[in-house]
Amino acid sequence: ALFIGAAVPFFTQSDSNDTSNFMASPITPMEQLQSNPTDMKTRMELMIMKVQAEFCKALEKEENSSHKFLVDKWQRKEGGGGITCILQDGKVLEKAGVNISVVSGHLPPAAVSQMRSRGKQLSEGQLPFFAAGISAVIHPRNPHVPTIHFNYRYFEVQDGTNVQWWFGGGTDLTPYYLNNDDAIHFHKTLKEACDRHSNTYYPKFKKWCDNYFDIPHRGERRGVGGIFFDDLDEPNQHKVFGFVTSCANAVIPSYMPLVAKHKDEKYSEKERQWQLLRRGRYVEFNLVYDRGTKFGLQTPGARYESIMMSLPLEARWEYMHEPDQDSREYKLLEVLRTPKDWV
């Protein structure tokens, strides 16, 4: 089912629940959402749909008006579905994907044992689960505009009568040329979102991000980082949801000013080639190391087009490419090899 910009008014009682601007109608049937307004499943679904719509609209504002997001609503046989918004081959956005999914069913045993290896106390076997998340990767055309990725998700697993829940996510930036002001602005915006909830969050999640987006065989990080966390279930569901909402709402102020600032900058063929080489590294990380991609590809009934959406439109691999020392390309590599503190 491929359609454009369908929207349905929904909860009209408050601004935050106004669904009339959503990219499509929610995944979960209206009656079910309306009858469980305080359930975290409902709140998360509405939050990620709102963020999806706002981010897509902010991106469209920077794009040539003839390029709009395509909206692809899909269903998953085992339960739930998703809404994939994609803008491809635009003037400003070479490939932009903003995806939400709200799925339920039974976790495959491999997923359960992966969660157990992270310290969760779960029985063996196929456990009922619910997951709602938003995930986006924006690959701009201009090499002076960084790529951004973010993902925020809520998980519930039922083990007998006990329901375990947690949140995870993060936002990270992958520039092709290092701009200190951009990196500082980006990290500062994320830090402010974190600090409103706990002073311990930003330092911890900044380091976690540097460690996660590691390409060990290259000895490089994927980009200049951001924040990353998983299995967050303290101090309580309401507070963690508030934190995750702040992070998701920080995406636009952290990133859109960088798009506006650099999208019309001139660039050379050499700069374009360097961008494509770095996109090759992006592909290497996503296909070899990223837990989300691996998990997705192993999940029966997963929608691989929405998983592979994160890959750039084009990428390049040259044997033994190494930029000259003192070049701007080399300056980026130095930061990727030794992450630094930006705020």
Next chain:
Amino acid sequence: ALFIGAAVPFFTQSDSNDTSNFMASPITPMEQLQSNPTDMKTRMELMIMKVQAEFCKALEKEENSSHKFLVDKWQRKEGGGGITCILQDGKVLEKAGVNISVVSGHLPPAAVSQMRSRGKQLSEGQLPFFAAGISAVIHPRNPHVPTIHFNYRYFEVQDGTNVQWWFGGGTDLTPYYLNNDDAIHFHKTLKEACDRHSNTYYPKFKKWCDNYFDIPHRGERRGVGGIFFDDLDEPNQHKVFGFVTSCANAVIPSYMPLVAKHKDEKYSEKERQWQLLRRGRYVEFNLVYDRGTKFGLQTPGARYESIMMSLPLEARWEYMHEPDQDSREYKLLEVLRTPKDWV
């Protein structure tokens, strides 16, 4: 150490041991090779160096004379090394890599348990090993010339006083447009090489190849297959070496006629774009599923530039790309979705 076309005369007593045309001097010191002429380690190293040189020269003959293979001889800290020959951004060859490696040391425990899971009787822990192999991927520029990959390798693992050995390898073809004559010629040449040693080889190794080069999330094979085998240790070392040598010698007659036939065919921008999309699938297979790549990236001290050499110069990913039914692009997909018998 980067140098071009160095060559050293070596065993002069027979043609097959004439090292004067090798791309570089052998990895193992001369004296050691000369004092163990009948050792399989020596024979395999000389065989793969000869095949490397012959294949590189056959490829250079089809290429514009200004583009020659770069020869990169490298050492591995833990023991041994390799010779990577690469021709990049040529007129006919967009990216061609022909690599040999002759390495020894101690297998990491993960590799041992991977071998045990394949049925090998090996003790736990770090076992001494020797491996010699040749591996090549040729990505031509013209979309009417298929990509070829082949790999032949010899393995020895020492477990106490017992030395286990086996051979593995294969050759497979990845066309961008289906040409029945090409596929038939390719498979027929491989079948003849197999049949000289056993009538059971081709049918068994053809099926193994189709099963190995599978991209489950796409529901496609990587290409039109060829042959693939592993753990071959019967009826005896001499005979298996003879079979593997026949396979390696079949690469040139199976592939070079296709290069000569199609390299000057006209092609459109649309055909180029399709080639790049298929190269994206090639990257997906190599980074997500290929056992060799995974094993390589997990091996401490592995030379990742020689592993990543298999990736194309450029690749492309479009969301939900699906060729029109009855198009030539669709005809290829049909064969990738349902492998067929070619001879």
